[in-house]
Amino acid sequence: TRNGVDFAVADLSLAEFGRKEIRLAEHEMPGLMALRREYAEVYPLRGARISGSLHMTVQTAVLIETLVALGAEVRWCSCNIFSTQDHAAAAVVVGPHGTEEEPKGVPVYAWKGETLDEYWWATEKMMTWPDGAGPNMILDDGGDATLLVHKGVQYEKAGVVPNAEDDDSEEWKIILETLRASLAADTGKWTKIAEGIRGVTEETTTGVLRLYQLAAAGELLFPAINVNDSVTKSKFDNRYGIRHSLIDGINRGTDVLIAGKVAVVCGYGDVGKGSAESLRGQGARVVVTEIDPICALQALMDGYEVRSLEEIVEQADIIITTTGNKDVVSADHMSRMKHQAILGNVGHFDNELDMAGLARVPGIHRINIKPQVDEWVFPDGHSIIVLSEGRLMNLGNATGHPSFVMSNSFSNQVIAQVELFTKHQEYDNEVYRLPKKLDEKVARIHVEALGGTITKLSKDQAEYIGVDPEGPFKPEHYRY
Ligand code: NAI
Numbered sequence: 001t002r003n004g005v006d007f008a009v010a011d012l013s014l015a016e017f018g019r020k021e022i023r024l025a026e027h028e029m030p031g032l033m034a035l036r037r038e039y040a041e042v043y044p045l046r047g048a049r050i051s052g053s054l055h056m057t058v059q060t061a062v063l064i065e066t067l068v069a070l071g072a073e074v075r076w077c078s079c080n081i082f083s084t085q086d087h088a089a090a091a092v093v094v095g096p097h098g099t100e101e102e103p104k105g106v107p108v109y110a111w112k113g114e115t116l117d118e119y120w121w122a123t124e125k126m127m128t129w130p131d132g133a134g135p136n137m138i139l140d141d142g143g144d145a146t147l148l149v150h151k152g153v154q155y156e157k158a159g160v161v162p163n164a165e166d167d168d169s170e171e172w173k174i175i176l177e178t179l180r181a182s183l184a185a186d187t188g189k190w191t192k193i194a195e196g197i198r199g200v201t202e203e204t205t206t207g208v209l210r211l212y213q214l215a216a217a218g219e220l221l222f223p224a225i226n227v228n229d230s231v232t233k234s235k236f237d238n239r240y241g242i243r244h245s246l247i248d249g250i251n252r253g254t255d256v257l258i259a260g261k262v263a264v265v266c267g268y269g270d271v272g273k274g275s276a277e278s279l280r281g282q283g284a285r286v287v288v289t290e291i292d293p294i295c296a297l298q299a300l301m302d303g304y305e306v307r308s309l310e311e312i313v314e315q316a317d318i319i320i321t322t323t324g325n326k327d328v329v330s331a332d333h334m335s336r337m338k339h340q341a342i343l344g345n346v347g348h349f350d351n352e353l354d355m356a357g358l359a360r361v362p363g364i365h366r367i368n369i370k371p372q373v374d375e376w377v378f379p380d381g382h383s384i385i386v387l388s389e390g391r392l393m394n395l396g397n398a399t400g401h402p403s404f405v406m407s408n409s410f411s412n413q414v415i416a417q418v419e420l421f422t423k424h425q426e427y428d429n430e431v432y433r434l435p436k437k438l439d440e441k442v443a444r445i446h447v448e449a450l451g452g453t454i455t456k457l458s459k460d461q462a463e464y465i466g467v468d469p470e471g472p473f474k475p476e477h478y479r480y
Contacts, residue, residue, distance in 0.1 A: 005103045006130065007093045008122065010086040010111040012100050018091025021058045022065075028403035029059065030449035031411030031442055032066045043071030044418045051127050051135035052076045053145040054203060055083035055395055056110035059406040061092045064106055066414055072137075077126035078110035079141040081119050082372055082388050082396035086112050113371065116171055120178040123148055127193065134193035137421055138200040139413060142348045143207035146200050150214065150221060151175065152190025155183050199223040199420030199427065201413055205234065205269075206324045206348035211431045223427035225416040227409070230434050231480050232442040237409040238270035241401030242346060243278040245394035246320065253373050253387045253397035254342055259283030264316045266309065267323035268295040271346060275322050276304055287312050309333060321345040321352040331357030334376070337384045344387035346394050353390040372396045404446070411442045436472040 001007075026033060050067055054060055056078040067074050076092065078084045095105025109122035123144055127135060138145050155162050161183045162176040182189045199222050202208050208228045214220040228234050247258065263284040265276045276286045276299070287305045289312070290296035296306045313319070313333045321328045324347045331354045334343065345352045358364065363379030372393070377383040388396030400406075415438050420427065447454055462469040474480075 003098070003102045003104065005093060005098075005105060006107045006125075007103070008109045008111070008125070009089040009093055010084075012090045012093060012103070014087035015090040015094035015100055018058070018061065018085075018087035018089070019094070019096070021087065022061045022091055025058045025062050025403040029062050029407035029410070031407040031445045032062055032414065034445050035411060035414050036066055036069045039070050039418075044422055046071030048072040048137050048417070048421045049129060049133065049135045050074045050137045050139055050417065051129075051145060052139040053079045053123060053126060054139060054141035055080055055400055056089045056092070056108060057083065057085045057395075057400050058088045059401070059403050059410070061088045062403070063406075063410040063413060064092055065096065066410070067139075067417065068106065070414070070418065072417075074106045075126045075129065075135070076106060076108045076110065077122040077145075078114075078119075079144055080392055080395055081114040081116065082112060082391055083400060084110040084112045084114075085399060116174050117177075120148075120174050124178050124182075134196045136196050136198050137417060138197060139203075139417060140200050140207055141203035143202060143210040146202070146207070146214075146224075147210065148175065148178070149190055149194050149197070150219065152179050152182065153194050153221060155179060156188055156191050194221045197222045198424035199225065201225045201227050201416035201420060203233075203409065203413065204228050204348055205238070205271075208431070209324070215429070215431050220429045220431070223420060223424060223429055224431045225420055226431050226433050227412045227416050230412040230442070231436075231439050232408045232446075233412050234270050235480055237401055237405050239274035239277075241405040241409075242271050242274035242322075242394060243281070244405070245398050245401050246275050246278040246346060247282055248399070249344065249346075249387065249394040249397035250318065250342065251398075253344075253393065254385060256342065258318070261285070261317035262287060262312070262315050263318040263320065264289065264307075264309065264312055265304075266319065266321040266328050266352075267325070267347070268292075268299045268304075269322065269324075271322040273298075273302075275320050275346065276302070279318070279320075280304075284318065287316070313337060316341055318342045319344075321347055323347055323352060324349075326351040327354060328352045330354050331361055334358050334384055335361060335378055339382040340375075340385060342385045342387065343390075344393035344397075345390050346392055348392065350390040353386075355386075355390040358386075404449075408442055408446055411445070412438075415442075436474065436476070440471045440473065 050072050089108045089110050093105045094103045098104030109125045208226045211224045263279040264287045266289045268288045268290045280286050288299035313336050367375040372388045374386050375383045387393035457469045
């Protein structure tokens with residue numbers, strides 16, 4: 001704690017560099033800046049205590065400072081052990097008006113290269129407010145903050161201190177350890193926190209899936225807004241964001257020529273479509289794997305080959321997983337890859353790749369080339385290059401999606417936070433999406449920023465196609 005701001009970041013002296021990049025990013029994030037102008041002097045988030053778990057990057061810094069500009073108090077951690085940009089974290093702690101000696105910003109618990117223990121420690125710190133009060137809002141990416149509260153409440157209700165034997169995954173043991181101290185103290189900490197939460201706004205496909213599962217089981221403890229399925233989020237960030245940051249990660253991690261190589265993209269959803277385009281843009285010969293015939297057909301019509309990983313694994317120079325599913329690339333697949341083939345994942349969790357299985361291959365050894373790049377050498381002498389230990393490599397090996405596309409996503413986040421914070425009584429413990437009108441508003445700001453001209457619908461035309469001349473312009477079932 002310095003000057004009343006508690007934090008854990010890598011190096012506060014990086015704040016000045018962070019501030020310069022935040023200043024450049026603000027210009028590239030017109031949606032967030034428009035919301036700051038729209039709500040200037042209104043402070044719709046006054047009284048909000050937002051606990052946020054989302055990649056602590058330069059773009060996220062602009063999001064955090066927008067929430068503060070709208071009146072919120074904020075605490076933050078990253079939702080991935082490798083995704084923090086240390087200069088952005090430092091700048092957020094120092095704040096626009098503070099100094100390294102006298103920080104005046106937001107408590108941040110995030111640095112690049114956390115261990116899993118540190119990650120969950122940071123998540124608990126982010127959820128724990130100094131005065132003993134909890135947050136009254138969560139802003140989540142992947143659902144780990146929401147998971148921690150739900151697990152805490154579940155164990156408090158059952159009146160048990162969790163036993164690490166309950167689950168055999170390493171990460172799960174750490175989550176339970178994180179909860180153990182507060183549960184043993186028997187203060188009802190998590191139940192109190194959950195009762196105070198007005199809602200959560202969730203950023204990504206995987207987190208949204210977790211929320212729908214909780215809601216279906218009747219276990220969701222507060223209302224949720226699914227930000228991911230705003231059209232101006234998943235059809236832009238997931239797709240055009242990854243189109244930028246996937247090859248950025250491959251280039252920074254390996255500097256290998258992509259042109260002419262066989263690149264396999266597992267999954268052809270929004271992230272897969274952007275990934276395939278990213279690799280094709282570099283001249284790779286792209287092959288897609290899919291389980292869904294509709295997405296497989298889309299891939300074929302977009303001009304990609306569609307194969308099973310079984311068929312293609314030996315020919316691949318690069319394999320990228322984008323499925324949000326588990327066990328997509330097995331240790332056996334990895335052992336069959338070419339010498340020095342590259343393996344990376346951009347789905348939310350690392351369980352798409354069987355990293356544990358790889359480490360268990362008899363006689364295998366790992367050579368760390370540089371942070372977030374490892375060569376795994378098989379007993380027969382051939383090796384593969386694994387990026388970011390199988391975790392989101394566009395954030396681990398590069399800096400994630402660029403500002404302009406994140407301005408779309410984060411505008412939806414801010415709108416969703418304001419909506420749930422100010423109107424929480426109107427929502428049940430279910431998962432909601434933002435109205436299309438707001439989606440169109442976010443899009444309009446960014447069309448104007450890019451200098452596009454939107455054609456105005458005449459009253460006559462509007463009547464003919466059955467919409468209001470001011471929008472929404474499409475029915476709910478339209479898919480874009
Ligand atoms: P999506 O649901 O649109 O796409 C996933 C696709 O994978 C689906 O088409 C599905 O049929 C396919 N799939 C599932 N299991 C498969 C298997 N075993 N083999 C081949 N294909 C399979 O989801 P979206 O939005 O594309 O997100 C995918 C993942 O990426 C999620 O975990 C999401 O949270 C994450 N994400 C990552 C970002 C990043 O910056 N790295 C940005 C946005 C999302």
